[in-house]
Amino acid sequence: LDEAAMVLMEFRNTSDGKDDLVHAYNTLIAGYGQRGKVSEARKLFDQMPICNVQGKGAYGRLEKNLVSWNSMIMCYAKAGDIASARDLFDQMPRRDNFSWNTIISGYVQVADMDEASKLFRKMPNPDAFSWNTMVSGYSQTYNLQLAHSFFQRMPQKNLVSWNTMIAAYEKNEDYLLALKLFVQMQVEGEIPDRHTLSSILSVSAEIVFRSTSCQPGREWLAYCYDCDTGRKKFSLLLVLGTIKN
Structure with missing residues (x-):
């Protein structure tokens, strides 16, 4: 990367390809x-090149584009420097969903769900990723009530949404709700994948392990699911009863 940066410094004064140079810097x-290497990234960000864009001998400033800003904010977010990421985010001349999702994810990464929630509410058009x-984030901070609230209010759930919520119930040892959600996702037309089944098999194993008695005929839940993993097809039968701890 250091050698590539040196080549770019030489190339910027001779190239007329403004867009190519910006793309190279962003990369x-x-x-x-x-x-x-956040400091090296910031140095490049702050020194976007001077390039011949107005004719021979005339130089103009190449402006950072949206990808430049998003890339630098991502650098800070990945490094856990959420303060620097937020400082750049607030300076952005314009933002897209990637910008918002990056800064929100950064706050989730440092477990600051209050600030993540504030930004989410300000976001013009939250998408499924948001x-x-x-x-x-709320699942990781063991706030299942808010996690479930966001899950329920989602305009459109995808497989990641279901898997995240099921895994959250599994992690928090709310096994029956995890299984009920597993059934519900299929009622709503979502097809489980290997991640879903991994959580459900883990949940089922925990239920069997922790069960000390089971009363037949009361609150039984039976569900048979045919799963095609791409390699082989098998059936998963879940039969649960009222569990006494």
């Missing part, structure tokens, strides 16, 4: 961010 910024991030 390097993202590359440094992935390797945790909603899933909030559900995941």
Whole structure:
């Protein structure tokens, strides 16, 4: 990356390809961010090139584009430097959903759900990723009530939404609700994947392990599911009764 940056510094004064240069800078910024070299990424971000854009001998400032801002904010968010990420976010001349999702995810990463929630409410058009991030964040901080509230209010759930909520119930040892959600997702037309089944098998094993007695005929839940994993097809039969601890 350092060699690529040196080549770019030489190339910027001779190239007429403004868009290509900006793309190259953005790629390097993202590359440094992935390797945790945030200071190097910021140096490139702050020194977007001077390029010949008005004719021979005339130089003009190449402006950072939306990808430049998003890439640098992502660098800070991944490094856990949410203060610097927020500072850049507040300076952005314009934002898209990626910008909002990146900063919200950054706050979720540092478990600051209050600020994540404030930003979510300000976000013009939250998408499925935004909603899933909030559900995941509240699940990780063991606030199942708010996680479930966001899950229920989602305009459109996807497989990640269901898996996140089921895994949250599993993690918090609310096994019956996890199983009920597993049934509900299929009633609503969502097809489970290997991640769903992994959670459900874990839940079922825990229920069997913890059960000390089971009363037949009371509050039975039986469900048979045919699963095609792409390799082989099998049936999963769940039969649960009232569990006494």
